[in-house]
Amino acid sequence: MNTSHQTATVSSKDGATPPAPRTRRRRNVAVVAALTGILGAMGTLVYFAVPLYQLFCQVTGFGGTTQVAAKAPGAVPGRVVTVRFDTNVARDMPWQFSPPAPVEVRLGEERLVAFAAQNTGNEPMLGTATFNVTPFKVARYFNKIECFCFTEQLLMPGERKEFPVTFFVDPAIADDPNAGDVTAITLSYTFYNKGAAALDEYLNRSRATAGRAVPREMNQ
Amino acid sequence: MKGLLLALALTVLNAPGASAHSLKSLEDDLHDKEFYFQPLDKQAPDFALMDADGRPVSLRDLRGKVVVLHFIYTNCPDVCPLHADRIAEIQEMVNRTPPMRDAVQFLTITSDPIRDTPEVMRKYGEAHGLAPVNWTFLTSGTERPTVTRDLVQKFGHKFTEVEGGYQVHSVVTHVIDREGRWRANFHGLKFQPINLVLYINALVNDVHGAEAAKKRGLWDKLRELF
Numbered sequence: 001m002n003t004s005h006q007t008a009t010v011s012s013k014d015g016a017t018p019p020a021p022r023t024r025r026r027r028n029v030a031v032v033a034a035l036t037g038i039l040g041a042m043g044t045l046v047y048f049a050v051p052l053y054q055l056f057c058q059v060t061g062f063g064g065t066t067q068v069a070a071k072a073p074g075a076v077p078g079r080v081v082t083v084r085f086d087t088n089v090a091r092d093m094p095w096q097f098s099p100p101a102p103v104e105v106r107l108g109e110e111r112l113v114a115f116a117a118q119n120t121g122n123e124p125m126l127g128t129a130t131f132n133v134t135p136f137k138v139a140r141y142f143n144k145i146e147c148f149c150f151t152e153q154l155l156m157p158g159e160r161k162e163f164p165v166t167f168f169v170d171p172a173i174a175d176d177p178n179a180g181d182v183t184a185i186t187l188s189y190t191f192y193n194k195g196a197a198a199l200d201e202y203l204n205r206s207r208a209t210a211g212r213a214v215p216r217e218m219n220q
Numbered sequence: 221m222k223g224l225l226l227a228l229a230l231t232v233l234n235a236p237g238a239s240a241h242s243l244k245s246l247e248d249d250l251h252d253k254e255f256y257f258q259p260l261d262k263q264a265p266d267f268a269l270m271d272a273d274g275r276p277v278s279l280r281d282l283r284g285k286v287v288v289l290h291f292i293y294t295n296c297p298d299v300c301p302l303h304a305d306r307i308a309e310i311q312e313m314v315n316r317t318p319p320m321r322d323a324v325q326f327l328t329i330t331s332d333p334i335r336d337t338p339e340v341m342r343k344y345g346e347a348h349g350l351a352p353v354n355w356t357f358l359t360s361g362t363e364r365p366t367v368t369r370d371l372v373q374k375f376g377h378k379f380t381e382v383e384g385g386y387q388v389h390s391v392v393t394h395v396i397d398r399e400g401r402w403r404a405n406f407h408g409l410k411f412q413p414i415n416l417v418l419y420i421n422a423l424v425n426d427v428h429g430a431e432a433a434k435k436r437g438l439w440d441k442l443r444e445l446f
Contacts, residue, residue, distance in 0.1 A: 133425070
């Protein structure tokens with residue numbers, strides 16, 4: 001009783017007419033819809049928080065995520081650096097792995113070279129490569145745009161394949177007093193055998209991919 | 221036609237990845253393919269121990285190197301010798317490339333400093349093919365036998381001593397980055413050695429990540445406490 005009296009008093013003071021029941025219901029629906037929308041938006045943001053944060057880190061380099069170079073800034077006139085290449089193969093691999101010839105590059109200049117490997121054994125073999133840049137103090141200035149390291153590379157018996165590497169030397173090296181004496185950089189790769197289990201898994205994945213493609217081909 | 225499609229699938233799978241050389245992409249790949257890989261990112265427990273000749277070695281002294289660390293005791297009858305053999309196999313793969321050999325330190329720490337005397341420790345490495353060039357066997361010494369046992373627990377192992385001088389603790393290979401951060405565990409002995417070698421190589425070359433770790437702010441340190 002008391003409540004209805006207070007409500008009536010307030011309405012009377014404002015001089016507003018109470019809304020019709022249908023209008024009030026419509027307003028209530030609008031409020032509920034708006035709140036549901038906000039809740040949905042918040043839920044979506046929470047759900048995508050991790051990938052969005054990762055994207056932010058990749059773009060800005062925040063949080064220690066390594067920035068993989070996408071493009072060279074372009075050649076800067078002046079200092080030229082010799083880049084040499086070196087190759088190694090693990091003990092149990094019948095692969096011949098050859099480096100490209102040394103190249104001379106200007107700072108900021110994008111350069112493409114190709115390593116080559118051949119499987120001289122009688123069995124298919126899955127390899128994967130590690131890499132190193134020396135002297136170590138200039139590794140931070142050596143940027144690879146395209147690289148074959150860490151990925152699985154299959155060579156059938158007798159097969160020879162080229163592995164391209166695109167790189168540039170960051171012009172910021174010129175501002176580093178510790179790197180002033182560096183005139184040559186060596187990029188080395190070592191191929192390792194991933195083993196029989198990884199090879200089987202790789203071939204099974206390949207067969208599954210081919211198997212999925214067959215019905216589509218037959219349907220056409 | 222199926223053979224052609226298989227060849228096409230092999231070509232697609234075999235295409236070199238343009239951005240496949242970052243630590244992050246390797247961690248994602250190992251997460252999918254290496255069941256025994258556990259990525260981490262926290263400060264590794266520091267320690268001050270000594271080698272068989274009494275020379276002091278602390279984790280802080282090894283800043284700038286990737287550290288591969290494991291715990292054993294030489295009286296262990298079964299899994300420890302196999303773990304040591306596995307570490308030797310990985311060391312041989314890493315040392316194949318001289319820049320890697322210089323950038324990585326392998327550490328074996330005894331959880332039984334009383335029985336593992338300097339004499340015993342000196343023979344152990346040779347027996348398991350561990351090359352002293354970048355491998356060291358560490359102890360806390362007979363006067364402080366509980367120090368390495370406590371360290372075993374700080375690295376997340378449950379430690380139990382049973383009758384006959386035997387001990388029970390997990391078989392884990394710990395990986396610490398150049399800034400002293402504990403970055404991964406490889407559990408047991410069934411992981412693929414090449415996957416650990418790739419991970420070590422990615423950490424050695426993670427120049428930008430190491431620089432970011434040096435700049436780690438107060439907020440990051442506070443967050444680690446929780």
